Amino acid sequence: MAKLASWVVLVLVAVLERESGNAAPVTERVTNFSQEDDPLSYLVQFGYVEKPADGRLSSIRQGSLTQAVKDFQRFAQLPETGLLDDKTVEMMRKPRCGVRDVTPSERLRRDTGLQITRSKRYAFAGDYRWKKNDLTYRIWNYTPDLSPSQVREAIRRGFQVWSDVTPLRFRETTSSNADINIQFSRFDHRDGYPFDGRGGTLAHAFYPEDGRTHFDDDEQWTDGMYAGTNLFIVTAHEIGHALGLAHSSYPGALMAPFYQGYDPDFKLPVDDTRGIQQLYGMPDVSRPQPPVRPDPPRPEPPVRPEPPRPNPPKPKPEVPDTCSSDFGAISMDGLTYAFKDKYMWRINDYGVERGYPKPTRDLWPKLPRGIQAAAYSRWSSRMYFFKGDRYWRYYGYQLEYGYPKRIAGTGLPKNPNAAFVWGANGKIYIFKSNRYYRFNEYTGRVDPGYPKRIRQAWGGVPDRIDAALQWRNGKTYFFKGDSYWRYDDNARKVEPGYPKSKALAWMGCGNRAIPDKLTLPSSTAQRLPAGTAQHRRMRKNRRQRMAP
Structure with missing residues (x-):
């Protein structure tokens, strides 16, 4: 199976319910969710609970569903009630990336009966990383929402976010052998993970060294404005997945799963910087030697009798010498x-x-x-x-x-x-x-x-x-x-x-x-x-x- 960082559209038959204003267990109907985006489908889709082999949601235990809601609430920095309260449902309705929130290692912990736990920071998809620092990318098609030059510039800046803080170097190419391949698509685009139209999932990517990075062309892609969906921000996020980063649970991180909107003064947060540098290291930083300038020649002073000098202060023997001391x-x-x-x-x-x-x-x-x-x-x-x-x-x-x-x-x-x-x-x-x-x-x-x-x-x-x-x-x-x-x-x-x-x-x-x-x-x-x-x-x- 391909190493996928994507979301899966599932056809589920269970419906969930709750009364207006009151939180309810996961097995009841939720009236403010449509049939296409019900919470149980969401939890399955993003890895919080596994779909049963027989495909029947009725076979999922209530305890598993309650724990799945708690896991999502912990990831989204919400109170861990295990109930579908208003804040939880609101968070589930936000536009987001299609990458599963639960990583393979976390799924393994859950499958062996352990609780999913994660520090509030970046995460890795596993042992996936590129084995080289020089990577190429190809843009196979363009969205009609922007000119080709705007698309190319937004994508270039999305790559630059990561090259600025690592030894990685990215180059656009027209070769069919590019490392990372960028494509705008609608609904079923033959990778097994169809898009859902405007809203919902914005894009998805595959982990190294697959390189496929896809954007939902039903979105209103924009550049340099608050309206629509900002192509630069989404590109930078998806390239993070293409380089091996999973979703971060740190609030405000670029690799958090939820779309955060246009930021004219965007700077890569510390959490994302630390994550990508653990995979690829930091940029090569030289420690230049300050230039050594010779002292200008000085005229010989006239010979004068030396005045009596006071005894020089004795050096403190306990102060370590900078150039000869070892470190403790x-x-x-x-x-x-x-x-x-x-x-x-x-x-x-x-x-x-x-x-x-x-x-x-x-x-x-x-x-x-x-x-x-x-x-x-x-x-x-x-x-x-x-x-x-x-x-x-x-x-x-x-x-x-x-x-x-x-x-x-x-x-x-x-x-x-x-x-x-x-x-x-x-x-x-x-x-x-x-x-x-x-x-x-x-x-x-x-x-x-x-x-x-x-x-x-x-x-x-x-x-x-x-x-x-x-x-x-x-x-x-x-x-x-x-x-x-x-x-x-x-x-x-x-x-x-x-x-x-x-x-x-x-x-x-x-x-x-x-x-x-x-x-x-x-x-x-x-x-x-x-x-x-x-x-x-x-x-x-x-x-x-x-x-x-």
């Missing part, structure tokens, strides 16, 4: 922070920001010195810190009530080496020695089956790392001493050409000497002699330093 932990919550002892650095695309390191407690009060691991969860908006046999949880910069907590009974190791949240599943991964643990922040425990050996899942990553994080280009980075490794989450291996120097690429130390051993204080570091192989390598790294 590193994390990213929109900004990237690295931690060492009781200090932190804030890192941008060029290196460490001016004025750092600073005391960690300037941002996170009550946090002890010597943090060993840190991780920021985008799903719960919480920052976790680990040290010894305890862990701290902050919301923003406020320590939450009841923390710190002991790790006893959680399955977590004492004195972890590193922690980070892997975007593919939103779980916190803890590394200790040559093993790793998967921590579920909602259960507060390590998942069953862990720990596992690092080499089993993270090929090429060394044991006893210092720190780890997933950066905003979608890559995962592992740090140890002055070395770091970039890990390809899709290929499940370290990328060629690594390890590289942390001091050069992350701390912005290309303009100063780098000690051969990190245990040496910066004051004893000597410049590398010009012409040596080590000096040539440092100059090459400085010229070619790219995003880690």
Whole structure:
């Protein structure tokens, strides 16, 4: 069976009822729904309840129907009453995409007797994604509502929504071998999923690597206006399905199933951005080296006797050196922070920001010195810190009530080496020695089956790392001493050409000497002699330093 993200028009014979103004069970008649769009048909159509093999709706249990209504209400952010109240019926009547709301994995949970649960965020259709970044698309025909040039521009912008935040590149073609094929059709158009006329379902698409994307030509397609159905918005939504995204339950997400109307200032919401970047990663972001300008020549000052100098202040030995220190932990919550002892650095695309390191407690009060691991969860908006046999949880910069907590009974190791949240599943991964643990922040425990050996899942990553994080280009980075490794989450291996120097690429130390051993204080570091192989390598790294 084709991997379909579409809605199915079903001919059902059951009718549902309720009295005006009063919610009713699903098995009664609903008078404000027509025979063609009754709620039970809707629930079957979008995957909330399966149509019986014999086709008779009377064989569907009342308990299953009530649970199906609750599942829909949860997805649509409505009170979970299990009854067809006015708000539920109103939501079912909204124009929408034809993709089933219940994903294959969620159907599997339901079929095995488990309740459908989902966080309020994006979802994936399964293991469906394109295996390449350069994709072509063809527009096979045009709606009479707009000129061909308007259609092409609206569709081009629909693709651009996704190429702006991923490494994906899209090109229009007239080849019959295009990856994504766009077509305007009416009613039965020979893909097994006919349209329904104006209103109702607006469009549907097939998941990768099928590429079929169809629009209902009975809709009034418009461009740049509030009237009708905006082609750009619907295109951007359907291309999300063609790339592998399922419907999001996050309010306001582009991938929410309900048509949201024209928005002249549309910007892809964060939920959709995070979802597509988990499939394809972030755009290649370079970390350019600021140009190094030589100091202008200065005239030799006249020789004068030196006045007596006061004793210079003694340096604070506890302040870590930016270019020679290893990390105790590193994390990213929109900004990237690295931690060492009781200090932190804030890192941008060029290196460490001016004025750092600073005391960690300037941002996170009550946090002890010597943090060993840190991780920021985008799903719960919480920052976790680990040290010894305890862990701290902050919301923003406020320590939450009841923390710190002991790790006893959680399955977590004492004195972890590193922690980070892997975007593919939103779980916190803890590394200790040559093993790793998967921590579920909602259960507060390590998942069953862990720990596992690092080499089993993270090929090429060394044991006893210092720190780890997933950066905003979608890559995962592992740090140890002055070395770091970039890990390809899709290929499940370290990328060629690594390890590289942390001091050069992350701390912005290309303009100063780098000690051969990190245990040496910066004051004893000597410049590398010009012409040596080590000096040539440092100059090459400085010229070619790219995003880690």
